Amino acid sequence: MADVNQGNRPLSPHLQIYRTHILMVSSILIRITGNGLTVGIVLVLWWLLAAAAGPEAYAANMEWLTGWWLAYIVWFGLIWALSYHMLGGIRHIIWDEAVGLDLKTAEKLGWAIVIGSGALAVVISIFMLIL
Amino acid sequence: MHYITDRKRAAGKGSLAHGADHQLQVTYSSYMMAILVVLFLIRIAPLIGAPYEVVLAGLTSPFNTVICGLFIVSTTYHWRFNIKKVFEDYVPKGWDFAGMIITTALGWFFCGLGLYSLVKLMIIKAMIIVLAL
Known part of the structure; x- marks a missing residue:
């Protein structure tokens, strides 16, 4: 055993030959949304600092932050990413308690967080548009 | 290499270095994040893009100020x-150390900026109240 060649083993997982499935996608999405939310930190800080700088500065900065079509897409994306990352995190907390680890339940949880985060993002975005 | 036993080769290669501790720290902070994100989405997020008066009133109400402050501190820590x-997984050894120095500094910087904004907003609110007297 001590002399076994350990440098030439196959690596896992083989992403190229795996069939894409919901657990894999929902896991990767947690990392993508988490990194993407760095943009969210910067934009929320921008908004807070603009508000702290007074009414005129706030109005001027809001033209950049919310005043054009791309802003709507970015804010919706961020709200969705935050919802998704949160639901994904809650799923991991559940899994840490060794609950819901069988394949059927896990796949259901995967779809639940994808669909649930979409619904949550739409509701929160509507509230943002009302105010 | 030939003379190293399996026991010796395995020593120090487990979760000893950082893995288990990192996992636990993230889990602890994610419980707090789960609560704070819900409160942020309900109380603070709808204010983004609202008129100045609404934002000032919204962010300086005691409950929202505390929620927003905690959210900023907790988020930058979690981040x-x-x-x-991410650095450990995708960035070459050595560069991840440099990346973490920058990330740590940026995290505290973001945290400071956010808390500063909240304090400044409360001062603006207080001045408006005083001037109205």
Whole structure:
């Protein structure tokens, strides 16, 4: 055993030959949304600092932050990413308690967080548009 | 290499270095994040893009100020911790150390900026009240 060649083993997982499935996608999405939310930190800080700088500065900065079509897409994306990352995190907390680890339940949880985060993002975005 | 036993080769290669501790720290902070994100989405997020008066009133109400302050501190902490994992996974050894120095500094910087904004907003609110008297 001590002399076994350990440098030439196959690596896992083989992403190229795996069939894409919901657990894999929902896991990767947690990392993508988490990194993407760095943009969210910067934009929320921008908004807070603009508000702290007074009414005129706030109005001027809001033209950049919310005043054009791309802003709507970015804010919706961020709200969705935050919802998704949160639901994904809650799923991991559940899994840490060794609950819901069988394949059927896990796949259901995967779809639940994808669909649930979409619904949550739409509701929160509507509230943002009302105010 | 030929003379190293399996026991010796395995020593120090487990979760000893950082893995288990990192996992636990992230789990602890994610419980707090789960609560704070819900409160942020309900109380603070709808204010983004609202008129100035609405934002000033919304962010300086005691409950919202505390929620927003806690959210800023907790988020930058959680962010620092998890960006570390990204550096370890995707950035060559050596560069991840440099990346973590920058990330740690940026995390505290963001945290400071956010808390500063909240304090400044409360001062603006207080001045408006005083001037109205």
